[in-house]
Amino acid sequence: xxxxxxxxxxxxxxxxxxxxxxxxxxxxxxxxxxxxxxxxxxxxxxxxxxxxxxxxxxxxxxxxxxxxxxxxxxxxxxxxxxxxxxxxxxxxxxxxxxxxxxxxxxxxxxxxxxxxxxxxxxxxxxxxxxxxxxxxxxxxxxxxxxxxxxxxxxxxxxxxxxxxxxxxxxxxxxxxxxxxxxxxxxxxxxxxxxxxxxxxxxxxxxxxxxxxxxxxxxxxxxxxxxxxxxxxxxxxxxxxxxxxxxxxxxxxxxxxxxxxxxxxxxxxxxxxxxxxxxxxxxxxxxxxxxxxxxxxxxxxxxxxxxxxxxxxxxxxxxxxxxxxxxxxxxxxxxxxxxxxxxxxxxxxxxxxxxxxxxxxxxxxxxxxxxxxxxxxxxxxxxxxxxxxxxxxxxxxxxxxxxxxxxxxxxxxxxxxxxxxxxxxxxxxxxxxxxxxxxxxxxxxxxxxxxxxxxxxxxxxxxxxxxxxxxxxxxxxxxxxxxxxxxxxxxxxxxxxxxxxxxxxxxxxxxxxxxxxxxxxxxxxxxxxxxxxxxxxxxxxxxxxxxxxxxxxxxxxxxxxxxxxxxx
Amino acid sequence: xxxxxxxxxxxxxxxxxxxxxxxxxxxxxxxxxxxxxxxxxxxxxxxxxxxxxxxxxxxxxxxxxxxxxxxxxxxxxxxxxxxxxxxxxxxxxxxxxxxxxxxxxxxxxxxxxxxxxxxxxxxxxxxxxxxxxxxxxxxxxxxxxxxxxxxxxxxx
Numbered sequence: 203x204x205x206x207x208x209x210x211x212x213x214x215x216x217x218x219x220x221x222x223x224x225x226x227x228x229x230x231x232x233x234x235x236x237x238x239x240x241x242x243x244x245x246x247x248x249x250x251x252x253x254x255x256x257x258x259x260x261x262x263x264x265x266x267x268x269x270x271x272x273x274x275x276x277x278x279x280x281x282x283x284x285x286x287x288x289x290x291x292x293x294x295x296x297x298x299x300x301x302x303x304x305x306x307x308x309x310x311x312x313x314x315x316x317x318x319x320x321x322x323x324x325x326x327x328x329x330x331x332x333x334x335x336x337x338x339x340x341x342x343x344x345x346x347x348x349x350x351x352x353x354x355x356x357x358x359x360x361x362x363x364x365x366x367x368x369x370x371x372x373x374x375x376x377x378x379x380x381x382x383x384x385x386x387x388x389x390x391x392x393x394x395x396x397x398x399x400x401x402x403x404x405x406x407x408x409x410x411x412x413x414x415x416x417x418x419x420x421x422x423x424x425x426x427x428x429x430x431x432x433x434x435x436x437x438x439x440x441x442x443x444x445x446x447x448x449x450x451x452x453x454x455x456x457x458x459x460x461x462x463x464x465x466x467x468x469x470x471x472x473x474x475x476x477x478x479x480x481x482x483x484x485x486x487x488x489x490x491x492x493x494x495x496x497x498x499x500x501x502x503x504x505x506x507x508x509x510x511x512x513x514x515x516x517x518x519x520x521x522x523x524x525x526x527x528x529x530x531x532x533x534x535x536x537x538x539x540x541x542x543x544x545x546x547x548x549x550x551x552x553x554x555x556x557x558x559x560x561x562x563x564x565x566x567x568x569x570x571x572x573x574x575x576x577x578x579x580x581x582x583x584x585x586x587x588x589x590x591x592x593x594x595x596x597x598x599x600x601x602x603x604x605x606x607x608x609x610x611x612x613x614x615x616x617x618x619x620x621x622x623x624x625x626x627x628x629x630x631x632x633x634x635x636x637x638x639x640x641x642x643x644x645x646x647x648x649x650x651x652x653x654x655x656x657x658x659x660x661x662x663x664x665x666x667x668x669x670x671x672x673x674x675x676x677x678x679x680x681x682x683x684x685x686x687x688x689x690x691x692x693x694x695x696x697x698x699x700x701x702x703x704x705x706x707x708x709x710x711x712x713x714x715x716x717x718x719x720x721x722x723x724x725x726x727x728x729x730x731x732x733x734x735x736x737x738x739x740x741x742x743x744x745x746x747x748x749x750x751x752x753x754x755x756x757x758x759x760x761x762x763x764x765x766x767x768x769x
Numbered sequence: 770x771x772x773x774x775x776x777x778x779x780x781x782x783x784x785x786x787x788x789x790x791x792x793x794x795x796x797x798x799x800x801x802x803x804x805x806x807x808x809x810x811x812x813x814x815x816x817x818x819x820x821x822x823x824x825x826x827x828x829x830x831x832x833x834x835x836x837x838x839x840x841x842x843x844x845x846x847x848x849x850x851x852x853x854x855x856x857x858x859x860x861x862x863x864x865x866x867x868x869x870x871x872x873x874x875x876x877x878x879x880x881x882x883x884x885x886x887x888x889x890x891x892x893x894x895x896x897x898x899x900x901x902x903x904x905x906x907x908x909x910x911x912x913x914x915x916x917x918x919x920x921x922x923x924x925x
Contacts, residue, residue: 325779326786330829333775350829385925386771386832510823513816 228276230303257287293621418482
C-alpha cells in the first residue's frame with residue numbers, strides 16, 4: 203500500500219515495537235504529530251516541556267530497560283535544545299533514535315525559518331546521523347538507525363526529516379525492511395578464542411587481581427556472567443560509576459566504586475594489583491587519576507566491544523574485542539575446562555590486605571542532631587526501599603553520595619549522567635524510568651542547583667501522573683564547585699552560592715505536587731516514608747542539609763590512586 | 770568510504786575534534802561509483818596512528834582503512850606551478866629546471882609559464898626549491914595519493 207511519509211514514520215515505529223516516544227511539537231514535525239496522534243493506541247507520546255528533557259527522558263527509559271529510547275523534536279531550536287541530551291547519550295553509550303524535523307528540501311541551505319544544520323551540529327556527538335533525502339529512503343533509514351543505535355557499542359542516532367517528505371503530497375509503497383545490511387558496519391561480538399585463553403592463563407596466575415567493571419556490563423546484560431566469574435575465582439570486584447549494580451553491592455566480594463570518589467579499598471586494590479581485568483569500562487580520567495601512576499604493577503586485560511576503547515588511555519596487555527556477555531561466557535567455559543585453580547594462599551592473603559584497607563571505613567559519616575547530612579538521607583532511602591528502587595541522579599555532590607551510599611544489587615537501577623555530567627539530567631530521566639516501570643519506586647536525587655536546570659518538567663510529571671520521589675539535597679551551594687574551590691582555590695567561593703533560591707515547597711505545590719521541607723534529622727525517615735508509600739503523588743522533598751559537607755574520599759586531579767584525601 | 774555527502778566531513782571532523790594532524794588529503798570517486806577513496810597523510814606515534822585507524826573504522830561510512838606504510842607502496846602527488854617568464858634568461862632557466870624534474874609546460878602566456886610536475890612529495894619540494902630564483906605566481910598541489918606495490922590491495 204502507498205503511504206505518506208508521516209504514516210511510514212509511524213508504521214516504522216510500530217514495526218520496531220516502540221511503545222513510548224518523548225517529544226515536543228513544532229512546525230517542521232506537524233505532519234508527523236498528526237499521524238502520531240492517530241496511533242495513540244499503540245504509541246504513547248509523552249509531551250515534555252523542553253526538548254533537552256525529551257532526550258533525557260528517553261535516556262532514562264533506555265538505561266532502565268536496555269531498549270532503544272525514542273524522541274522527536276522540531277527543526278531549529280527544537281533540534282539545538284536536544285543537543286545536550288544527545289551528547290549525554292553519546293558519552294554514556296545510550297541507545298537512542300532521535301527524530302528532528304527539518305525545513306522542506308527546497309529551502310535547505312537558504313537560512314529558512316527555524317533551519318539549522320543539525321546533521322552538522324550533531325556529527326561529533328552521535329553514533330551516526332542521517333538526513334532523509336527521499337521518501338523511499340525513510341523506512342530503510344529508520345531500520346538502519348535502530349540497528350546502529352542498539353548494536354555494537356550503543357549510542358544515539360539522529361534522523362533529520364524534511365517537512366515535505368512527510369506532507370503526503372508524495373506517497374510510496376511501504377514495506378518495513380526485515381533485515382539490514384550495512385557493509386561498513388559489522389560489530390564483532392565474539393571474542394578471539396586465543397585472547398580468551400591468554401586471559402584465562404593470566405587470571406589463574408594472578409596473586410592480587412581485581413575485576414574493574416563498567417557500564418558495558420550493564421549495556422550487555424552480563425551481570426549474571428560477571429557474578430559467576432567473580433564467585434568462581436573469589437576475586438574482588440570494583441565498579442565504575444556507570445557500572446554500579448552490575449555486581450551486587452551487598453556481596454562481600456564487592457569493594458565499592460573506584461575512582462575520584464571511590465572507596466579507599468577499591469583504589470588501593472587497583473593500585474596494588476598484579477592483574478586488572480577491565481570489563482566494559484574505559485579507563486576514564488575520573489577512574490585512573492594520574493595515568494603515570496595508574497596500577498604500576500598490573501598486567502591489564504581489557505574486554506570491550508569498541509576496539510577504539512582499547513589502549514586509548516592505558517596500554518593493554520590482553521585486549522579482547524567482543525560483547526561482554528559473550529566474552530565472559532566463553533571465559534567462564536575456558537576456566538571450567540582448566541584443571542588449575544587460582545592460588546588459594548595468595549587469595550587469602552590478598553583478601554586479608556583488602557580487609558585491612560576496609561577497616562579505614564572511608565564512608566563513615568556522623569549524623570548529629572542539628573544539621574541533616576546528605577549521606578544520611580541516601581542511607582535512609584536505601585534502607586526504606588531495600589536497595590530496590592530506581593535511582594536517577596543529577597550531577598554534583600549528591601550524585602557521588604548516591605553512588606556511594608545507595609548500594610545497588612541489581613543492574614539498570616542506577617541512572618545517571620556519568621560521561622557528560624549534565625546538570626538537569628535527573629528529573630527528566632526519572633520520568634522516562636517511571637513511564638517504563640509504572641509500578642516501581644523511582645527516586646530522583648538532586649540538588650538545589652541541578653533541579654533548577656529542568657524544573658519545568660514538574661508539569662510533565664503532573665500531566666502523566668508520575669509519582670516520583672524527588673530528593674533534593676539542598677545545601678544552598680553548587681556543592682561540588684564549592685568543594686573544589688575550598689580545596690584548590692583557597693576557599694574563594696566564586697559564584698557557587700545559590701542566592702535567591704525559590705521556595706521549593708510552594709513551587710512543587712504550584713505544579714500540583716506535594717512539597718515538604720525537612721530541616722530536622724529526626725524528620726528524615728518519616729518524610730521519605732510518606733513519599734515512598736504514596737504511589738499517587740509526586741513528592742518534592744527539600745532536605746536542608748549541611749552546607750559545608752564534602753564528598754570523601756577524594757583523589758585530587760593529577761594524583762595517583764593511592765593518594766587519597768580520606769576526610 | 771561510501772560516496773555520500775557528509776562522509777568526508779565526518780573524517781575531517783574526527784581529525785580536528787581529536788587533535789590529529791592532517792598533512793594532506795585527497796579524495797575522489799573510484800571505479801565503483803558507490804565508493805570514494807580518500808588518501809590522508811598524517812603523523813604521530815604508533816599509538817596515535819593505531820587510535821586514528823580505530824576511530825576511522827568506527828565511522829559508519831568508512832568501509833575500509835589501510836595504513837599504506839605497512840606495505841611497500843607507491844606515492845604520487847601533482848603540482849601545478851605558474852611562474853613569471855618575461856626575460857630570455859629566466860625562460861631558459863625555467864625550462865632547464867622543468868626538464869630536470871620531468872615537468873611539462875602545459876600553458877603559457879606572454880608573461881607566464883604553467884608547469885605540471887608529479888612525483889613523491891619530496892620531489893615536488895625539491896622542484897619548488899629549485900624554482901626559488903624565479904618569480905613564482907601561484908602553486909597548487911593535489912595532496913598525496915598512494916597505492917600498495919605488488920598484489921596487496923584495498924579492494925572491497
